[in-house]
Amino acid sequence: MGFELFPPAFILLFAAILIGLVKGHARTAVLLLAPVLTLWAIWQITDGVHSTVEFLTYTLEPIEGSSLRRLFATVFAIMVFVGGLYSYRIAKWYELAAAYAYAAGAIGVCFSGDLISMFVYWELMAIFSTVVVFCGGTPGARAAGIRYAIMHFLGGVVLKIGIVGVVLNTGSVQIQPMLATDFSTWMILIGVLINAAAPPVSAWLADAYPEATPTGSVFLSAFTTKTAVLALILLFPGEPVLIGLGLFMVMYGIIFALLENDVRRILAYSVVNQVGFMVVAVGIGTEMALNGATAHAFAHIVYKALLFMSAGVVIYRTGKNKCIELGGLFRTMPITCACGIIGALAISSFPLTSGFTTKSMISQAAVDGNLMWVYMALTAASAGVFLHAGIKFPWFVFFQKDSGLRPKDAPWNMGLAMIIFAGLCLLLGIFPELLYSLLLTL
Incomplete structure (x- = not known):
């Protein structure tokens, strides 16, 4: 063999x-x-x-x-x-x-x-x-x-x-x-x-x-839900029930993330939200939609792991995981802060980040399929994502009031891991053809 x-x-x-x-x-x-x-x-x-x-x-x-x-x-x-x-x-x-x-x-x-x-x-x-x-x-x-x-x-x-x-x-x-x-x-x-x-x-x-x-949650964020997305693409492309269910997941994740105070629970609920985008795309079932689900799964693994890494460093250095207990950490944790912000921008589909590259494919698939109600719902949901992950997570953890905490920045290996994924978030946003070239042709 x-x-x-x-x-x-x-x-x-x-x-x-x-x-x-x-x-x-x-x-x-x-x-x-x-x-x-x-x-x-x-x-x-x-x-x-x-x-x-x-x-x-x-x-x-x-x-x-x-x-x-x-x-x-x-x-x-x-x-x-x-x-x-x-x-x-x-x-x-x-x-x-x-x-x-x-x-x-x-x-x-x-x-x-x-x-x-x-x-x-x-x-x-x-x-x-x-x-x-x-x-x-x-x-x-x-x-x-x-x-x-x-x-x-x-x-x-x-x-x-x-x-x-x-x-x-x-x-x-x-x-x-x-x-x-x-x-x-x-x-x-x-x-x-x-x-x-x-x-x-x-x-x-x-x-x-x-x-x-803090390290285990990084691995957990990557595999189970995205393997399920792959199974849906292989087994149920174009299944109509997935469109409505995916939109429910999108809104469910946003609402509960906005209500949360625990840093990693905010990010966990946003996993549900982001997988909802992929489930919607599988339900649409066109070539553009399935490519969008695939690309978004790729991008999501990277920026979500980056966000969990940033949160993990904060928890590792401070021992605290509540938003109200944190703040002002940008002073002594610039690398962790910068990488967390890049991850937050990527999940919020900010232009020139990977999330913008991939989520726009799903929105375009909805337009191509004359599903304007789906397009409008996904657009509104993107604004909600910006509120809970793009603003709430980095603002409360690294800025807002000064908590008086002065922890060291990430150890070199943790910092390097975050920099690799932050760079990949930017690379796929600036040069999306690198990811497009790997997508399936149906």
């Missing part, structure tokens, strides 16, 4: 094992080299099926390549590298191992060509993301971890019921577009939407992410 047939997810799984076996510089080398090797392996997978496995009477396709799959896997690998750089000096080895295994599950989903392989990697994500939440180490983290596990394993059961039904009805395990027209397809859609944090079961996200460690 050639290396081009080797599942990239296995590299991160092997790295997760090594993280617990080695120490010091060897562990650091594993943390930084494994995602680079994974990224290289991702781009060895060309379009088409590269591996098949016989299971019972079905033929599984654990490795199937396409431009869509490579793009999601690419940003996941980049996230692992920058997240590892950000975390390695303060995170416990078991948290890092769990985070890398969690990322391996996400990359495994990216290349799964059949429903059974996808389900196996899906559950791998659920297991190790739960461990990441538990690594918060507080009573609140343990309670949130239990609730998180219950919700995601329930979602896994629902998804499995749907997969079994589809397989029995069609005789096929292949991943292919479908519409929610019967019990089985509805179960698959609901199972995927649970991971997308779609209401009425979205509370798990804002409940769990702020209870993780």
Whole structure:
């Protein structure tokens, strides 16, 4: 078997094992080299099926390549590298191992060509993301971890019921577009939407992410919801119910983020809001819309991780996570402040940032489809995002009143990780063709 047939997810799984076996510089080398090797392996997978496995009477396709799959896997690998750089000096080895295994599950989903392989990697994500939440180490983290596990394993059961039904009805395990027209397809859609944090079961996200460690929440922000977006693109492009549901997610995230005082809960609710934009785009289902959902998922992983990194440094240095307890930190944390502002501008779709590049594609898709009510709602929602993430987060944390706190700025590795993602936010905004060239052609 050639290396081009080797599942990239296995590299991160092997790295997760090594993280617990080695120490010091060897562990650091594993943390930084494994995602680079994974990224290289991702781009060895060309379009088409590269591996098949016989299971019972079905033929599984654990490795199937396409431009869509490579793009999601690419940003996941980049996230692992920058997240590892950000975390390695303060995170416990078991948290890092769990985070890398969690990322391996996400990359495994990216290349799964059949429903059974996808389900196996899906559950791998659920297991190790739960461990990441538990690594918060507080009573609140343990309670949130239990609730998180219950919700995601329930979602896994629902998804499995749907997969079994589809397989029995069609005789096929292949991943292919479908519409929610019967019990089985509805179960698959609901199972995927649970991971997308779609209401009425979205509370798990804002409940769990702020209870993780400052480093753990960075990893949590990247994989679960965006893997669900990929699954929606592959399985339910053009599903009409997703338009209304996505708009509800957009407004829900804005309202609750505006009401929040906890820094990371603000950002967690804005994850729901931003995934709502992607769900709307999948529901529209045109080439422009699906490209918009894909591009926005890429951009969102970067700027949302950047925002969680900025918040994480503040919590790490001050031990405080409430907006009313912070303020005036720009005086001693200029790098963290500047990177947080860039992330806030990107999520607010400010011109010359990545968020503007990608969110405008979704709005254009609504216009092209004569869905002016969707366009108007998304435009209004963008203003709401600017209020809660573009203004509220950086203003209360870094400016407003002087809290009297004078913490040091980010350690060099955390600062470098933030600078990399801040630069990427600006690069994709100034040169959007870099991202456009990677998008799928439908």
